[in-house]
Amino acid sequence: MxxxxxxxxxxxxxxxxxxxxxxxxxxxxxxxxxxxxxxxxxxxxNPIDAYQRIFSYAFFNQFGLPLTLNRFVFLLLCTYAFIIPFRAGLWNIGMTGQLYVGALAAYGVFYAFGVNQFNTPHPPAIILLPLAVLGAAVGGAFVGAIAGYLKGKYNTNEIVVTMMLNFMAFWFVSFMIKDGGIFMNAGGRGESFELPDALHMPLLLDVPITIFFALIAGIFLHYLFSRMRLGFEIRAYGQNPNAAAYAGISRFRVPILVFVLGGILAGLAGYHYFGAVPGVYKIARNYAFFGDMAFYGIICGLISQGNPLGAVPVAFLFGGLSVGGRFVQGALGxxxxxxxxxxxxxxxxxxxxxxxxxxxxxxxxxxxxxxxxxxxxxxx
Incomplete structure (x- = not known):
């Protein structure tokens, strides 16, 4: 030109x-x-006035900022669930199903120890909360392992598998919390039982301490991909699976590993929003909204070029704009x-x-x- x-x-x-x-x-x-x-x-x-309202509410308001941080934690965990397989050249489109099953597994732990709508006695939070977090991680890892095993064993298209698992998990949640499901709310509403006050995750400035799950995961993943041999194997597999196999890297182990790790983080995202965010503390009837939001983790991962630390500001921006956009929608009619x-x-x-x-x-x-x-x- x-x-x-x-x-x-x-x-x-x-x-x-x-x-x-x-x-x-x-x-x-x-x-x-x-x-x-x-x-x-x-x-x-006026666009300037609208943007001023969006950013001031999402990032500087005493009510909006905690909402942004909670949305940020959720998006960042979903982003990491996508990034780990992405660095291996694989596409995890199944964060939604993994977080659904992770949330169900966490509530399954609560239910197994007597926490339900009838307020029966249960172990103290110091015992039960770590078990619930572990259950969420195991639930997400289980769903991820299915996709990883099929990819590693039979070279099945992971996009198709994870999308199918999303649909299966969606209806499984519906079965468990609606129409007489064992997790159904006592009031007959299409949502799970609510967690009692004693089992609310501790807060730090109105944000649950699950924020540290996301931040520690980011530091660990940065160290994994930059310093550890395992991270090198994952990156080598992602660049050329045939060459990686020739160098002795297992074409079966890597897909399982990355999908399990991604599933763990997606499961923690499910626990964060349904079990730790103030005002929720249940698998809400609009659980599909959060499942759809998990797909923004794919966009955040692509924008950050698969960099775990670069994903932090991207997820924070997306979280803030989603909260601020919803606020200005009502404020400006x-x-x-x-x-x-x-x-x-x-x-x-x-x-x-x-x-x-x-x-x-x-x-x-x-x-x-x-x-x-x-x-x-x-x-x-």
Whole structure:
């Protein structure tokens, strides 16, 4: 493309420096906000005022910030559940099913020890809460192991398997909490029994301590992929399974391992939202909403390029905008779905801007180029 005496060219990047990746992400966010601003204009609203309300409520309000942090923990755990298989070249589309079964397993532990709608005696929280967390991890790992085993043993398409498991888990939850299921609420509502006050997860600034699950997982995964031999095997398998197998890396063990690890984190995400977030403390009747939200973990993982630490600000931004978008929808009297639309525009823009992770725009001076050609011709 020519602009006066200059020509714009695309050149493939040899190295993408961290500051360049950050600049690209910031530019993508600004572009997304500008594009979505037209939605506010069409609705007769001032985009600057709307964005001020979104960001102030999501990130600075005493009521909105805890909601953002809880949404952030959920999204970050789902993102990590996607990233681990992704680094092995595999696609975990089954975070939804894994978190459903993880939540059911946690409530199964509570139920087994006498916690139900009839308030029967049960062991103290110091014993029961760790068991419930462990149950959630095992439940998620079990669902993940199914996909990993089928992939490693029979090379079955993991996308198809995990999507099928999502549907199975969805209806299994419905069976357990509705129409006389054993976890059904005593009031006959289509949701599980509520956890008593004694079994609420401890809070830190109105946020359950499950936030440390996500942060510690991020540090561990960064160390795993950058320093540990296991992380090297996972990355080698992801780059070329045949070459990895030739080097002695098991083509059966790696898929199982990454899906089990991903399932554990997805199961913890299920426990976090259904067993630890204030105001919930049950498998709610709108559990499908959180299952759908788990898919944003895929987008966060792709935007962060599979980097566990890079996923932290992305998940925090998505969590905040989802909360702020829902708030401004009611505050400004907008139609339902503003939060989904905002996240959708942001998602598409961030993914589109990933093009510039691989390519850069170079400005070439045509006159200087001609001068160089003339000099070379003289020398020849």
């Amino acid at each position: 020519k602009v006066g005496n200059y020509r714009l060219e695309l050149k493939k990047r040899r190295v993408l420096r961290p500051w360049q990746a950050m600049l690209n992400a910031v530019m993508a966010i600004v572009a997304a906000l500008v594009l979505f601003g037209f939605i506010f204009i069409l609705a007769g609203l 907008m139609s339902f779905g503003v939060d989904y639309a905002l996240l959708g525009v942001l998602m598409i823009t961030l993914v589109a801007f990933q093009f510039f992770y691989r390519y850069k725009i170079v400005v070439v001076n045509i006159n200087m180029e001609k001068a160089d050609v003339g000099v070379l011709g003289t020398k020849s």
